[in-house]
Amino acid sequence: MVRIKAGIRRARSLGLPTMWGAMAITYKLACPLSQQNGLGARIVTSAVFFAVGTGLVVHVRRALLRELRDVRRVAGVAQSALLRPLPARLDGLNVAAAQLSAEPGAAIGGDLYDVVGTEYGVRVVMGDVRGHGLGGLDTVAAVLGSFREAAHDEPELAAVMRRLERALARRLRERARAERPAPAAGAAVEGPDTPDTPVTPDVPVTEEFVTLLLLEIRQDGAVRLLNCGHPSPYLLSGESVTALARADPLPPLGLFPLPADLVVEGCGRLLPGETLFLHTDGAEDARDTHGRFFPLPEVLAGAIEEQPQALLGAVFTALLRHTGGSPADDVALLVLRNDRQRPLSSAARPGSQRPQPASGK
Template identity: 55%
Template sequence: MRRACVPYARRALVFGLPAVWLVAATVWQLTCPFATHEGMAPRFVTCAAFLALFAWLLTSVRLGPVRELRRVREVARAAEQVLLRPLPPRLDGLALAAGQLSASRGATVGGDLYEAVATAQGVRIVIGDVRGHGLAAVGAVAALLGSFREAAHDELELAGVLRKLERALQRHLRERSRSEHPSVSGTEPDNPLAEEFATVLLLEIHEDGDVLALNCGHPWPYRLCRTAEPIAGGDVLPPLGMFPLPDSLSARRCTRLLPGEALVLHTDGAEDARNADGEFFCLRRALVEAAALGSPVSPAVVVQRVHTALLRHTGGRLTDDVALLVLRNDRRRVPAQPGDQGLRRSCAESSNR
């Protein structure tokens, strides 16, 4: 009860004191004998009263909501970091860096997702893109990431992880469809269940550098070492949510990551971004320029330079979320590169391939 009275007391203080001060200044102006004199003193006192009133309103009425908005943004930022938590700079011999640009103003998490975990089977990585962008897709992102973080450790095969992701997305879409059903909301759903889907790329990196993959409609990554080469990983399954997964499902070897080489995983927002003239952003060219800075490449520098080039190309106006995840094979130690925050120094050079 006491806490409930605090906002009302604060409002009374904010609006009551200025009102009392204004009434007092007006009464003084009308009744004080000095108010009838034509000197500067009465005018000065009156101006000071109204200036003080204006300052009070500015600090109490305007800055109060600003402070409240700042607190709300801090809470939202903390929630976003829990959902799409920062990746460790090193994971089981791999150097990592990731980043995301959201098309929704004021948001750092949109419809893109990524995660990497070290398991007994190897380092497992997921990157995906939920249909749409911004806050409307955050629910599906949370469902997929939560399922992956558990299934990556529990499932012996990568195919089992993908099937759990499919079930998690189906549960989320059923719950969302039920909440938007006309019997509940009285209107037709904005996004019918049949139109919801997500592209997903699952990778499993073994100790010897072999990379297994399962791809559901997602762009293949680039291999980065002095140049950028797109990986031809083979057949691609339909996006999750469009069609059921086939009964027979097994991961395939898509490439081998040698010491010092890097993989660049991305969402389609990077290659679909356009400038004011309608020209597409050339992700491969940006990666080649980043790779030319030094060997081995720095994952953090690659992410930073691609984001800078992308924002410069689009003028800061993104129409889709963009996620980028870069990993470098450091299982045979290579020197730490500038921008690899948190990485320990290593004096050994990568061995000859």
């Protein structure tokens, strides 16, 4: 049935060009006027062929627009499957996220994020695949798929990160096998540097890595973080904008194995009314025509009282204005605002005071 419908669509797409071509040939061969050399005959002949050409151009344009709509619809489905829409509220947190691909015409790029509610707290992932655009989609799918399972299965945040590391390693091995298949049994492939040495398909052909941030917000507001080469989130509290993490990040995932002793950083508490702003490096590294970096902390300070959706809009508007509408890298933004009610005894609870995070840029 599908093949029949596809055949009907192909027949329809070819029908109009065939009809226009047949009209032009019939006029040239059968119409006596087309054989004359007078000015009037030439004008009529030109008009006929102009009409044929115009009809073909209009038909091709409509076909291309129809194909573009289909491609955009497929891209939208792919985006929903990979970067699925986040809930507006999750376990007392107000959530908003958006992303912008640097590749023209692409609905998604190499940035990834997700937020899930688990029995261990709200867990967040944000990452940036090496490069940008469509080339990193399979890596995005592998990392997000692993996170969505591990976030519910693993009690410890460090174990979630190790699951993501294994998922990325599997994907790189699969790509290596696809790009450089193993030789037949007993065969050796000679190369300029390693003669008579068989090619090992498990060695990646090209280097690939992912900067990755794992965040956990527990019911009492305690924030725990693991950072593999990703920009630190910003904490928006009162009138201040500060970098949340204090410890140096680990190397990006995929460059080196994770250390045996993986220490999760405690970052105090996210108190009611406070906001966490997560981003990829495409935001802070964006430059204007004079080479100046995008002043993200200043923009956040100017919109610190906004709700998450309005805060995203303010940052994206300022970013596009700064880059002239054409950012050079993918950009993903994620906002988490604590709208939980403040416990009455929170001020008197031991350890409720927040350690002062390091200042942002």
